Amino acid sequence: MSLNRLDELFHAARAMPASEWRDFLTRECRGDQHLSATLLAMLQTEGEAFSWFDEAEDSLRLFWEKALPETLGPYRVLRRLGSGGMGTVYLAEGFGRTLAVKCMRWEGAELLRRFLDERQSLSRLDHPGIARFLDGGRTPAGEPYLVMEYVEGEPLSAWQRSGRIVAERVKLFRAVAEAVEYAHGHQVVHGDLKPNNVLVTASGQPKLLDFGVAKLLDRQEAPGAEARSGPLTPAYAAPEQMAGEPISPLTDVYGLGALLFELLTERRPAGNEQLLPGEADAWLAGIVGRALRTDRAERYQSVSAMLQDLREWEAGRRTLPTA
Amino acid sequence: MRTAPENLTTLLAAFAQGDRSAAEEALPLVYEELRRIARRRRWQWGGQEAPHTTSLVHEVYLHLSAGHSEPWASRAHFFHFASVAMRNVLVDHAKHIQRVKRGGGLQRVELNEQARISEQRSVELLALDEALSTLGAQEPRLLQIVECRFFGGLTVEETAEALAISPASVKRGWDTARAWLFHHLRGGHSDESQSVG
Numbered sequence: 001m002s003l004n005r006l007d008e009l010f011h012a013a014r015a016m017p018a019s020e021w022r023d024f025l026t027r028e029c030r031g032d033q034h035l036s037a038t039l040l041a042m043l044q045t046e047g048e049a050f051s052w053f054d055e056a057e058d059s060l061r062l063f064w065e066k067a068l069p070e071t072l073g074p075y076r077v078l079r080r081l082g083s084g085g086m087g088t089v090y091l092a093e094g095f096g097r098t099l100a101v102k103c104m105r106w107e108g109a110e111l112l113r114r115f116l117d118e119r120q121s122l123s124r125l126d127h128p129g130i131a132r133f134l135d136g137g138r139t140p141a142g143e144p145y146l147v148m149e150y151v152e153g154e155p156l157s158a159w160q161r162s163g164r165i166v167a168e169r170v171k172l173f174r175a176v177a178e179a180v181e182y183a184h185g186h187q188v189v190h191g192d193l194k195p196n197n198v199l200v201t202a203s204g205q206p207k208l209l210d211f212g213v214a215k216l217l218d219r220q221e222a223p224g225a226e227a228r229s230g231p232l233t234p235a236y237a238a239p240e241q242m243a244g245e246p247i248s249p250l251t252d253v254y255g256l257g258a259l260l261f262e263l264l265t266e267r268r269p270a271g272n273e274q275l276l277p278g279e280a281d282a283w284l285a286g287i288v289g290r291a292l293r294t295d296r297a298e299r300y301q302s303v304s305a306m307l308q309d310l311r312e313w314e315a316g317r318r319t320l321p322t323a
Numbered sequence: 324m325r326t327a328p329e330n331l332t333t334l335l336a337a338f339a340q341g342d343r344s345a346a347e348e349a350l351p352l353v354y355e356e357l358r359r360i361a362r363r364r365r366w367q368w369g370g371q372e373a374p375h376t377t378s379l380v381h382e383v384y385l386h387l388s389a390g391h392s393e394p395w396a397s398r399a400h401f402f403h404f405a406s407v408a409m410r411n412v413l414v415d416h417a418k419h420i421q422r423v424k425r426g427g428g429l430q431r432v433e434l435n436e437q438a439r440i441s442e443q444r445s446v447e448l449l450a451l452d453e454a455l456s457t458l459g460a461q462e463p464r465l466l467q468i469v470e471c472r473f474f475g476g477l478t479v480e481e482t483a484e485a486l487a488i489s490p491a492s493v494k495r496g497w498d499t500a501r502a503w504l505f506h507h508l509r510g511g512h513s514d515e516s517q518s519v520g
Contacts, residue, residue, distance in 0.1 A: 004462065007499045041511055042502035049505030050498075056451070057473065059444050060413070076419075 006039065013043055072101055072145060073137045091150060099134065102210075103145040121188050122211060129179025131199075131207045151207045153199035160195070160263050167314075169263045170284070174310055176206045177256050181303040183211055184249045191247040193255030194236040195262060235268040239294045250296045253303060257291025264288070283313050335400055403467060403485040406475025413474065414452045417445035454507045458500065464488075465500040472497050 009028055013021050021043055029036040042049075075094035092101045122133035132149035156176075160169065176198055180190060190197075190211050197209045238254035241247060261269040264280045269292060275285040287309050293299045300306040420442060459466030464486075471482040472493070479497070483490040 004464075006462070006503065007465070007496060010499050010502065011495055038503075038506060038511060041506045042499075045505060045509070046498070046502050049502045052505055053473070053501050056447070057476075060448070060473070 006035070009035075009039055010042060013039065014046075018043070072103075073135075075099060075101055075147060077101065092147070094147075098150045100131075100148045100150040101145050102148065121186065124186055125183055125188060125211060127179050127182045129175055129206055129208055130183065130211055131209045133211065148209070149207075151199045151201065151209065153201040153205075153207060155196050156198035156200060156206065156259070156263075157195035159200040160266060166264070166280070166284075170310065170314060172200065172204070172206055173256075173260050173263055174307065174314065176208065176259065177303055177307050177310065179206070179208050180252050180256060181307060183208075184252070184303055189247050189249055190252050190255065191241070192236075193252055193259055195259065198259070235270065240296065248296075249302065250299055253291050253300050253306060254293075256303065256306060257288050257299075260284075261288050261292065283309075287313070335404060399481075399484040399487070402475060402477055402481055403471055406470045406477060406485075409476075410452070410470055410474040413448060417448040417452075420445040421449070450508055451504065454504050457507065458503060465496050465503075468493055468496040469500050469504070 009025070012028075013024055016024060021040060025036040025039050029039070072090075072092065075092040078091045078093060078098075081089040081091050081100065090101045090103070092099050119133075119136050125133060131151050133146065134149065135147040137145055137147075156172075159172070164172075176193075180193070183190065188211060190208065192210060193208075199207050199209060201207060236255055236258045238247075238251045241251055258269050261273075261275065264284060265275065273292075274289055279285070280288070287306065290298070290300055290309075291306055300309075455466060455469055458469070467486050468482060471477040471485055472479075475482075477485060479490050479493050482493045482497075486493070
């Protein structure tokens with residue numbers, strides 16, 4: 001088969017009025033019905049073909065974005081999962097597993113130093129309620145990235161909206177608090193507890209994301225405007241964090257209080273707002289209130305202490321009338 | 324990539340002589356360079372914008388030839404060569420998306436809009452690649468034109484230069500190839516064993 005001939009005949013026919021194509025092709029193709037049929041179809045759909053290719057070229061350009069930058073160290077980037085205040089998260093694979101790679105927006109020697117310091121302690125965290133920290137490295141542009149277990153689940157913010165009873169909400173919250181308690185036992189503070197950092201898997205297991213990341217980004221050398229544009233979400237950040245002070249386990253106590261507040265009310269706490277009458281019984285409201293104290297000295301002094309009060313409620317010993 | 328140009332010079336020369344296997348051999352070198360450049364850009368752009376393929380080819384060429392006082396390879400040939408590399412990169416990526424899908428790696432993830440579009444594009448791209456191979460087996464010149472114009476994003480003039488043919492032939496061939504490929508993709512018969520010439 002000669003497509004040279006195809007090329008010739010196609011262009012010869014194109015120069016003619018459409019009414020003459022059939023006769024021309026019948027004559028030139030000398031009984032080769034396949035060729036004449038192909039040519040006729042090509043001539044008839046030419047315009048369609050060109051616009052199809054225009055679109056194909058556009059989508060090819062978009063496809064490039066995903067096709068080329070596909071590796072980060074030993075990890076192959078599959079697609080972008082999302083972007084947040086602190087960077088972009090990609091779905092990646094490496095060493096036979098699917099992972100989440102978080103590329104941080106900020107760079108600089110200080111961040112890198114902290115990152116290296118922190119890496120060791122993060123990698124020691126091994127708990128079903130914590131998305132595992134697996135590795136870290138730097139992009140070719142020098143930005144640090146973190147590699148974590150990829151968790152399939154719905155954000156707590158979505159989970160809590162689907163008609164859960166109070167006991168169910170408290171149970172899930174307890175699992176979150178236990179994971180934080182475990183991390184504190186390993187000297188790791190979360191520092192950025194909020195509904196979007198908790199994913200609930202299909203089996204109902206909550207998983208905390210981004211453990212220790214807030215501390216990495218807790219840049220004391222850059223307070224003020226720049227710090228506020230960072231990852232902190234005002235509704236969940238402890239007052240001392242908003243003031244630019246270093247984070248501590250008590251920061252997480254506050255964050256847990258905010259999470260519980262929202263789990264019970266489905267609205268974000270504003271300042272050290274108390275639960276409204278009718279939103280929870282007095283015991284639970286008391287737990288939330290004590291975790292959300294502005295003055296650190298008045299808060300629960302540990303997650304364990306908070307958990308103790310929570311277990312009391314779960315055991316049915318503290319079911320007080322609605323506040 | 325310091326040592327790459329020496330290697331590439333030899334391989335490109337062979338490629339220019341019509342030895343397509345030389346291109347295969349040298350592809351990893353260009354391939355890595357394409358990735359490196361695109362990756363750097365992606366970080367710069369936060370992944371918001373897709374690089375235009377033409378400028379990508381240019382950038383790869385400029386980078387590889389930097390620091391060589393003598394032209395280490397013909398720019399024209401390099402353009403075709405890089406276009407072939409791009410085709411491979413894209414097809415690889417499309418195959419990868421299909422593998423992941425089949426392998427169930429993303430099975431339980433609810434595919435978002437973006438992922439579905441990617442998946443759809445990968446199917447289209449693989450079909451086009453296959454059709455193009457069929458076309459190329461019969462008419463290598465049309466294949467080359469499609470590689471340069473479509474995958475390499477080269478202009479008519481750049482393609483003409485790269486393939487050492489006239490711009491008019493490029494335009495013509497590009498029209499024929501598109502009409503043929505479109506017809507083929509729409510289920511038009513393309514029985515290779517059947518003589519139609």
